[in-house]
Amino acid sequence: MKGNVIVGQSGGPTAVINSSLAGVIKAARVNGIEKIYGMHHGIEGFLKEDLIDIGEYITEDSDLALLKRTPSAFLGSCRYKLPQIEGNEDVYDKMFDIMEKYDIQYFFYIGGNDSMDTIKMLSDYALLKGKTQRFVGVPKTIDNDLPITDHTPGYGSAAKYIATSMKEIIRDNESFGASKPTICVVEIMGRHAGWLTAASALCRGEDCSGPDMIYLPEVAFDMDDFLARVKHLAETKSSVVIAVSEGIALADGTFVCELGGGSDAVDAFGHKTLSGCANVLTQKIAEVTGCKTRAIELSTLQRCATHVASRADIDEAYNCGYYAFKAAKNDETGVMVVMRIRDREVYTVSYETFDIHEIANVEKKIPREWIINNGTDIGQQYIKYASPLILGALTPYYSRGIPKHLTLANKKVK
Amino acid sequence: MKGNVIVGQSGGPTAVINSSLAGVIKAARVNGIEKIYGMHHGIEGFLKEDLIDIGEYITEDSDLALLKRTPSAFLGSCRYKLPQIEGNEDVYDKMFDIMEKYDIQYFFYIGGNDSMDTIKMLSDYALLKGKTQRFVGVPKTIDNDLPITDHTPGYGSAAKYIATSMKEIIRDNESFGASKPTICVVEIMGRHAGWLTAASALCRGEDCSGPDMIYLPEVAFDMDDFLARVKHLAETKSSVVIAVSEGIALADGTFVCELGGGSDAVDAFGHKTLSGCANVLTQKIAEVTGCKTRAIELSTLQRCATHVASRADIDEAYNCGYYAFKAAKNDETGVMVVMRIRDREVYTVSYETFDIHEIANVEKKIPREWIINNGTDIGQQYIKYASPLILGALTPYYSRGIPKHLTLANKKVK
Numbered sequence: 001m002k003g004n005v006i007v008g009q010s011g012g013p014t015a016v017i018n019s020s021l022a023g024v025i026k027a028a029r030v031n032g033i034e035k036i037y038g039m040h041h042g043i044e045g046f047l048k049e050d051l052i053d054i055g056e057y058i059t060e061d062s063d064l065a066l067l068k069r070t071p072s073a074f075l076g077s078c079r080y081k082l083p084q085i086e087g088n089e090d091v092y093d094k095m096f097d098i099m100e101k102y103d104i105q106y107f108f109y110i111g112g113n114d115s116m117d118t119i120k121m122l123s124d125y126a127l128l129k130g131k132t133q134r135f136v137g138v139p140k141t142i143d144n145d146l147p148i149t150d151h152t153p154g155y156g157s158a159a160k161y162i163a164t165s166m167k168e169i170i171r172d173n174e175s176f177g178a179s180k181p182t183i184c185v186v187e188i189m190g191r192h193a194g195w196l197t198a199a200s201a202l203c204r205g206e207d208c209s210g211p212d213m214i215y216l217p218e219v220a221f222d223m224d225d226f227l228a229r230v231k232h233l234a235e236t237k238s239s240v241v242i243a244v245s246e247g248i249a250l251a252d253g254t255f256v257c258e259l260g261g262g263s264d265a266v267d268a269f270g271h272k273t274l275s276g277c278a279n280v281l282t283q284k285i286a287e288v289t290g291c292k293t294r295a296i297e298l299s300t301l302q303r304c305a306t307h308v309a310s311r312a313d314i315d316e317a318y319n320c321g322y323y324a325f326k327a328a329k330n331d332e333t334g335v336m337v338v339m340r341i342r343d344r345e346v347y348t349v350s351y352e353t354f355d356i357h358e359i360a361n362v363e364k365k366i367p368r369e370w371i372i373n374n375g376t377d378i379g380q381q382y383i384k385y386a387s388p389l390i391l392g393a394l395t396p397y398y399s400r401g402i403p404k405h406l407t408l409a410n411k412k413v414k
Numbered sequence: 415m416k417g418n419v420i421v422g423q424s425g426g427p428t429a430v431i432n433s434s435l436a437g438v439i440k441a442a443r444v445n446g447i448e449k450i451y452g453m454h455h456g457i458e459g460f461l462k463e464d465l466i467d468i469g470e471y472i473t474e475d476s477d478l479a480l481l482k483r484t485p486s487a488f489l490g491s492c493r494y495k496l497p498q499i500e501g502n503e504d505v506y507d508k509m510f511d512i513m514e515k516y517d518i519q520y521f522f523y524i525g526g527n528d529s530m531d532t533i534k535m536l537s538d539y540a541l542l543k544g545k546t547q548r549f550v551g552v553p554k555t556i557d558n559d560l561p562i563t564d565h566t567p568g569y570g571s572a573a574k575y576i577a578t579s580m581k582e583i584i585r586d587n588e589s590f591g592a593s594k595p596t597i598c599v600v601e602i603m604g605r606h607a608g609w610l611t612a613a614s615a616l617c618r619g620e621d622c623s624g625p626d627m628i629y630l631p632e633v634a635f636d637m638d639d640f641l642a643r644v645k646h647l648a649e650t651k652s653s654v655v656i657a658v659s660e661g662i663a664l665a666d667g668t669f670v671c672e673l674g675g676g677s678d679a680v681d682a683f684g685h686k687t688l689s690g691c692a693n694v695l696t697q698k699i700a701e702v703t704g705c706k707t708r709a710i711e712l713s714t715l716q717r718c719a720t721h722v723a724s725r726a727d728i729d730e731a732y733n734c735g736y737y738a739f740k741a742a743k744n745d746e747t748g749v750m751v752v753m754r755i756r757d758r759e760v761y762t763v764s765y766e767t768f769d770i771h772e773i774a775n776v777e778k779k780i781p782r783e784w785i786i787n788n789g790t791d792i793g794q795q796y797i798k799y800a801s802p803l804i805l806g807a808l809t810p811y812y813s814r815g816i817p818k819h820l821t822l823a824n825k826k827v828k
Contacts, residue, residue, distance in 0.1 A: 009589075013585075013586055013589045040592075041590075041591075041592035044592050044593075045592060070585070071582050071585050071586065072582075072585040072586045072588065072589045073589040076588075076589055076590075076591075076592065077589040077590060078590070078592055079590075160815055160816065163815070163816050164721055164816050164817060165715055165719070167816060167817070167819070168485050168486075168715065168718040168719055168720065168721070169714060169715065169718065171427075171484070171485050171486040171718060171819060171821075172427055172485065172486045172714045172717065172718040173714075174486065174490075174821075175423075175427045175486045175487040175490055175491040176455075176490075176491060176492070176493075177455075177490075178454075178455035178458050178459060178490065178492055179458075202814075202815070202816065203816055205813070205814065207818060207819045207820070207821050207823075208819065208821075294713075294714065296711075296713045296714065296715075297710075297711065297713075299708075299710045299711075300583060300586045300587075300708065300710065301579055301582065301583065301710075303586065304582040304583065304585060304586040305579070305582055306582065307578055307582070307722060308721060308722070310815065387814060387815070390814075390815035390816065391814075391815045392815070393812065398807065399619065400616075400619065400801060400804075400805075401574055401577070401616070401724065401801070401804035401805045401806070402574065402577045402578050402581060402616065402617055402804065403578060403581070404621060405581070405585060405621045405622065406621070407585075407588075407621050407622075409621075
């Protein structure tokens with residue numbers, strides 16, 4: 001095939017974002033692409049012409065196998081929003097100049113809803129100026145908040161990590177409680193969408209009753225009702241574990257984490273930093289119940305615990321990357337790869353593309369009717385939806401007792 | 415053999431405390447013991463005659479295999495210190511009455527240095543009163559702070575979890591940093607001993623440079639020196655990750671976590687709750703460097719992440735339990751099982767016993783000469799010491815994508 005490939009990774013990393021990269025690389029190789037470039041730190045690096053010749057790092061299929069077992073963005077990531085086209089044509093002209101200089105015909109960007117804006121802007125500009133390059137987005141986010149696609153690569157592994165850790169935390173919490181229960185509040189990522197927090201329910205089964213309550217940001221948080229419910233649990237149970245989303249907010253929009261004097265920090269996409277609501281809640285719980293409390297933030301491990309990644313997720317991430325190349329080869333542009341579930345019981349996925357304009361900057365939340373028990377739990381529709389996404393494992397390559405990774409720093413071919 | 419067995423679990427759980435329980439049970443069965451009782455919530459439950467007939471829950475070897483894969487204390491744990499003998503003979507007489515009622519001849523307690531006090535008191539009282547029961551301690555603590563034994567069951571798995579998570583966190587942190595580094599401070603358990611925090615160094619290798627600095631509680635913490643070093647790292651690196659022990663303290667004894675207005679809470683053994691130093695440090699780092707910061711507490715997952723437990727640790731925990739029974743059968747009492755490393759390269763362990771009076775309530779810290787670079791790192795002696803302890807894995811029994819556990823609630827034989 002004529003023309004070269006460039007691929008970038010953007011936004012918060014996931015446990016499987018490198019599997020999507022592996023899929024793009026494999027498809028390009030199979031189709032005889034000469035050069036595959038990587039953007040070093042996404043579009044921010046691309047603008048500085050900071051490109052990586054992937055052929056210097058990844059030569060064998062065994063490299064791809066190790067890449068699939070490596071968390072976080074192998075190429076480096078960024079949070080960078082392209083400016084509007086009008087009045088900033090020079091920025092766009094520069095990017096197309098770089099593409100022409102390196103004979104780049106196929107442009108892939110692996111990212112979430114903010115990052116898909118980059119695909120939208122570049123494909124719009126190409127259309128405007130009659131450029132022939134193809135721009136295809138590859139979905140990625142642990143938050144699972146991209147529209148159109150059934151779910152996003154990265155979510156299944158984060159969900160598996162959360163369900164596994166939640167079960168282990170519940171087990172730990174149950175070990176005490178002979179006289180009074182310990183009350184544990186586990187804070188889970190996901191911003192304004194409750195998908196990750198809902199995953200804590202996946203640990204329910206014959207050997208685990210799961211979290212006692214689950215609070216998602218889709219429902220306004222009522223502090224008095226919450227404390228009354230916790231008080232009742234403390235009086236009737238020997239162990240209490242509650243899952244809360246970092247993004248829960250009162251009816252007036254105040255985030256619970258802000259009640260503890262949280263920071264006003266925002267990221268490059270203008271999003272507020274949400275963290276600390278478990279600490280706020282455990283302080284109040286201790287006052288009301290007199291019980292020992294514990295606040296646990298699952299933190300970044302939710303997006304990088306590849307050692308316990310979902311095999312289903314790794315395979316789907318890889319396939320999304322591979323399919324993105326096929327779509328570009330078929331002259332598609334201004335689209336993102338989406339997954340459709342043909343059958344959720346005999347689990348069957350198909351890969352398609354969808355107009356990027358319907359996807360960029362749109363946030364998909366949990367359907368309100370899936371949230372049950374007055375906003376304190378998640379129902380069976382969610383369990384049915386998410387169960388196939390956490391199945392299977394890909395054994396890490398252990399060396400000296402811990403998983404081995406592929407990195408730019410250690411893999412450069414001489 | 416004549417007489418029954420009782421076994422209890424005490425103190426903070428670990429990923430492998432149930433493997434030690436499995437070892438005691440297997441040894442008792444092999445030796446034809448009729449009844450094996452468990453203390454429900456340790457000595458606290460025993461005092462209330464809250465006993466579990468283990469034969470009603472665990473019948474097959476496959477139950478023991480699942481028990482080994484189950485985190486936290488299967489029997490329930492407690493933090494309970496027996497009163498001094500003088501003036502409290504009624505408490506002790508009651509305990510021996512219970513033993514006689516259930517024909518208990520062999521008493522095993524799986525715990526750390528506080529819990530070994532229970533073995534000491536009971537064996538002392540038996541000696542005093544001419545009782546024939548045998549009391550043997552089985553070592554357990556993620557903190558690795560028990561004396562005499564080379565290391566403690568529970569430590570290897572916690573160390574493996576910490577090294578694995580630290581490597582994944584470093585990978586995640588490296589993905590950004592195109593312009594300015596993110597500075598991440600990871601808070602690790604261990605109270606006044608730095609063994610767990612030192613384990614963060616085990617992720618160093620050809621694919622990972624490890625934490626940039628490691629701060630242990632064995633050395634007084636100098637805030638000005640720390641901030642100057644972080645400032646220098648922030649100016650020269652694109653990613654900075656620092657490991658700190660929860661128990662680091664200034665030269666005057668003030669815990670760093672207290673500088674943030676931490677709580678004065680103490681546990682049942684009278685130990686202060688140490689938590690929050692990473693938050694204190696990241697706030698100061700943000701002021702000094704202007705960089706984005708992140709505080710991560712690895713929290714209770716350090717002691718319950720059986721899904722990534724060390725095989726070496728699981729096997730040693732099991733052997734310690736098994737050997738405890740053999741010792742009691744050989745008429746030993748008032749002792750704890752200890753591990754001696756015959757060869758650290760061709761890794762060879764032997765199991766022995768040691769006088770409980772030299773062990774109970776004693777805390778073993780990291781040798782000062784192992785701590786290098788002005789108290790900011792750990793040297794090769796530690797790596798040589800700890801490397802064999804994290805080797806190997808025991809695959810979880812996965813069901814619906816997450817590890818299966820054995821619990822009292824779901825396993826009761828009808």
